[in-house]
Amino acid sequence: MTLHKVTRADAPSEDEALSSIAALAVPADQDRRSLAGDMYRLSQCGLLGALSRAGDPVQQATILRRIGRASLSVGRLAEGHMNAMKLILLYGTQAQVYRYSLEARQGMVFGVWGADDDPPVTVAADTGERLRLSGGKRFASGLGTVSRAVVTAGQAEGVRLAVADVTDAGRADAAAWDTSGMRATRSGRYDFDGITADALGAPGDYLREPHFQGGVWRYAAVQTGGLEALAEEVRQAVRAGGDPGEARLHRLARIVSLAHRARLLVEDAARQAEAPGAGAMAVALSLAAREEVETACLEGIALADRALGTRSFARGHRAEMIRRDLGFFLRQADLDGKLRMVGDTLCKADVPVGEIWSGR
Incomplete structure (x- = not known):
């Protein structure tokens, strides 16, 4: 399409x-x-x-x-x-x-680097339009590929945003990215000591909803794509294996259904979180969709392991890479806090379950 x-x-x-x-x-x-x-x-x-x-x-x-x-x-x-x-x-x-x-x-790649290293990125000097930074970032995805990074920086008035040139290879430490999954992202460390960057917005803007937590539907959409890729590996293996047997057909039906459910949830969350005037309930839906995508992906990985057998663990096999990347990508910061936020928001709803996220 x-x-x-x-x-x-x-x-x-x-x-x-x-x-x-x-x-x-x-x-x-x-x-x-x-x-x-x-x-x-x-x-x-x-x-x-x-x-x-x-x-x-x-x-x-x-x-x-x-x-x-x-x-x-x-x-x-x-x-x-x-x-x-x-x-x-x-x-x-x-x-x-x-x-x-x-x-x-023109093809320049941007990123958002929010995870602080030790010491964290802070504003050393503020001239209004420009910020001089100190400290460093970790989990800085795309070292060597990302040219401009929107970074968070601590300041007494609140978290600031700055747009920085991150093309200095001497400041990047890709060796710090030593993980089992998502290795290709090169999400290492970057040193911001002495860098001067463009100030973006006002203190506290980064945490404004529905654009902060409400935006989690985006990476849930990427994760759903990973689940679909794993489901396709299972589908191709079942098709190519002669008589698949009832158990493998059941696993195929289940993993494809999980992927479809995840897609529908993400699309609804995207629609509601990005709608004009979106509020707390839309943010809660986006967070709930992320939780359901994680559950679907974890079940999907288990189903793929049963359906594919040792191929799920053979280095160089696409399914092995997908399951490893997906399992790691699902680990996000403060997952329990995100789910608590959903529950708290739902408790405050003035309509019953079934109407809360109906879109009416």
């Missing part, structure tokens, strides 16, 4: 770009190539541009899901790019929106 036309004759189609990304995902996981070429393909075919500007949230969820299906690591960078551009559109000045949107159209 093509969502956006490409005007450049030499640009790949969406399907060509995604097929190439999927084919090169294992080499990227094995650190034999970076994700820069994949992000360039997404830019050239128009998918990254569609995530960079305001648009139909269900359509954007579909794009994130399709990218995640090709590669969860590329999906992580695409979601970060989308998040960064959304923050710039929300809180940037007219000049900033023009400048950074132009850079994005």
